[in-house]
Amino acid sequence: MVHLEKQFPIIIDMQKEKAVIWFNQCVSSQSAPQISAEDIEGARQRLERFAPYIEKVFPETAMNHGIIESELKEIPKMKVALQKYSEKTLVGRLLIKCDSHLPISGSIKARGGIYEVLSIAETIAIDKGELSIEEDYSVLADDKYKRLFSNYSISVGSTGNLGLSIGIISAKLGFNVTVHMSAEARRWKKDLLREKGVTVIEYEADYEKAVAEGRKQAEQDPNCHFIDDENSKALFLGYAVAAKRVEHQLRQQNISVDAQHPLFVYLPCGVGGGPGGVAYGLKQIYGDHVHCFFAEPVQAPCMLLGVMTGLHSNICVQDIGLTGRTAADGLAVGRASQFVGTIIGHQLDGIFTVEDDRLFQFLSTLASEENIAIEPSAAAGFPGFFLTQNHSDYCTKIGQTAMSQSTHIVWATGGSMVPSQEMQQYIEKGNALNASSGA
Numbered sequence: 001m002v003h004l005e006k007q008f009p010i011i012i013d014m015q016k017e018k019a020v021i022w023f024n025q026c027v028s029s030q031s032a033p034q035i036s037a038e039d040i041e042g043a044r045q046r047l048e049r050f051a052p053y054i055e056k057v058f059p060e061t062a063m064n065h066g067i068i069e070s071e072l073k074e075i076p077k078m079k080v081a082l083q084k085y086s087e088k089t090l091v092g093r094l095l096i097k098c099d100s101h102l103p104i105s106g107s108i109k110a111r112g113g114i115y116e117v118l119s120i121a122e123t124i125a126i127d128k129g130e131l132s133i134e135e136d137y138s139v140l141a142d143d144k145y146k147r148l149f150s151n152y153s154i155s156v157g158s159t160g161n162l163g164l165s166i167g168i169i170s171a172k173l174g175f176n177v178t179v180h181m182s183a184e185a186r187r188w189k190k191d192l193l194r195e196k197g198v199t200v201i202e203y204e205a206d207y208e209k210a211v212a213e214g215r216k217q218a219e220q221d222p223n224c225h226f227i228d229d230e231n232s233k234a235l236f237l238g239y240a241v242a243a244k245r246v247e248h249q250l251r252q253q254n255i256s257v258d259a260q261h262p263l264f265v266y267l268p269c270g271v272g273g274g275p276g277g278v279a280y281g282l283k284q285i286y287g288d289h290v291h292c293f294f295a296e297p298v299q300a301p302c303m304l305l306g307v308m309t310g311l312h313s314n315i316c317v318q319d320i321g322l323t324g325r326t327a328a329d330g331l332a333v334g335r336a337s338q339f340v341g342t343i344i345g346h347q348l349d350g351i352f353t354v355e356d357d358r359l360f361q362f363l364s365t366l367a368s369e370e371n372i373a374i375e376p377s378a379a380a381g382f383p384g385f386f387l388t389q390n391h392s393d394y395c396t397k398i399g400q401t402a403m404s405q406s407t408h409i410v411w412a413t414g415g416s417m418v419p420s421q422e423m424q425q426y427i428e429k430g431n432a433l434n435a436s437s438g439a
């Protein structure tokens with residue numbers, strides 16, 4: 001990999017686990033032929049068809065009539081805190097997208113993961129002549145359908161949250177479901193899934209190994225659908241629908257997005273599907289007026305490595321001497337999705353990395369300033385707010401006036417399912433770090 005460091009000197013800092021930011025020198029809003037606007041609209045409509053079912057079996061979604069959505073909130077006190085932290089005057093409005101509090105599974109995976117399982121269920125029920133597209137899908141809660149779906153199984157490899165999402169919805173529909181979990185996955189996630197009747201298989205090795213095992217086992221069973229986090233168009237579409245919802249929320253809050261009012265979005269990235277789908281959907285809507293950045297832990301910058309070098313899944317963080325181990329379990333991924341990297345890489349304005357300690361600091365500050373509790377992975381987007389505007393070349397490119405009228409969304413990707421005791425430990429850890437750094 002010697003040649004790579006010559007061509008991409010930023011790798012030298014990455015190897016030292018330094019927080020870095022990489023700006024894409026040739027951003028393009030060109031979308032990919034394999035994912036069209038119609039595909040995303042189709043996914044939105046499918047979720048609408050399922051809303052009566054979701055509302056019936058997950059009463060917590062009743063307020064939103066079975067549409068799984070989260071709040072988009074302005075966080076002015078957090079803005080002040082980040083100003084103090086970065087020792088700079090920061091411009092623009094700071095908002096948080098609370099996917100940390102999405103119903104059913106408390107993370108961004110409640111978008112893609114649930115969407116893919118619903119698609120599978122719909123296909124089976126329609127193929128078997130047991131459902132038509134015009135029907136009220138709340139009938140799917142009947143035992144008749146549970147018996148039908150019990151002839152099929154669903155399997156997934158996960159660092160935790162995808163497993164939660166797939167496990168909960170699949171078990172609810174009546175599928176046999178197996179979640180292959182990596183070593184980093186938290187105990188409480190495994191316990192919760194087992195409680196719901198999900199088969200959990202644990203691996204000593206990392207996420208990649210869990211996925212490979214899951215795939216292998218699923219291949220041996222024709223009635224088993226393997227949810228492939230690295231290559232799934234359905235997952236991607238489920239995430240992309242979020243963009244349409246955000247468009248609506250921004251409009252409701254009278255926030256414009258145009259050349260003079262650019263939108264910046266900071267998305268924590270693991271294998272890439274979640275942030276990739278959201279970013280892709282946003283680019284479809286706003287084109288050059290939205291600027292998307294991915295955020296990764298210093299130990300697991302797999303998408304940065306793949307997109308910057310163009311090697312995508314042909315390179316992993318271990319190749320440059322990193323471990324891929326991080327307290328941000330949703331982001332503990334050593335190798336990025338080739339599918340996602342090739343579709344979204346050129347549309348990103350950049351990718352930055354964050355030290356684990358900072359994640360705890362930001363989540364504690366958010367808890368004390370705004371009373372919002374999120375998990376470490378979900379805090380990765382915060383540095384984007386100051387990194388972008390503290391970079392003078394980048395500000396010049398965007399335009400100073402536009403920058404001063406900008407809106408910034410930090411996408412908080414998970415947290416509400418974390419047991420309160422564990423959350424308290426996260427917050428205390430961050431508080432201690434904040435105290436010792438004088439923040």
Ligand SMILES: *Cc1c(COP(=O)(O)O)cnc(C)c1O
Nearest residue numbers: 161270271272273274330413414
């Ligand atoms: C999964 C996850 C992500 C990243 O999503 P990918 O699709 O793996 O890139 C970010 N944050 C949290 C909390 C997650 O669970």
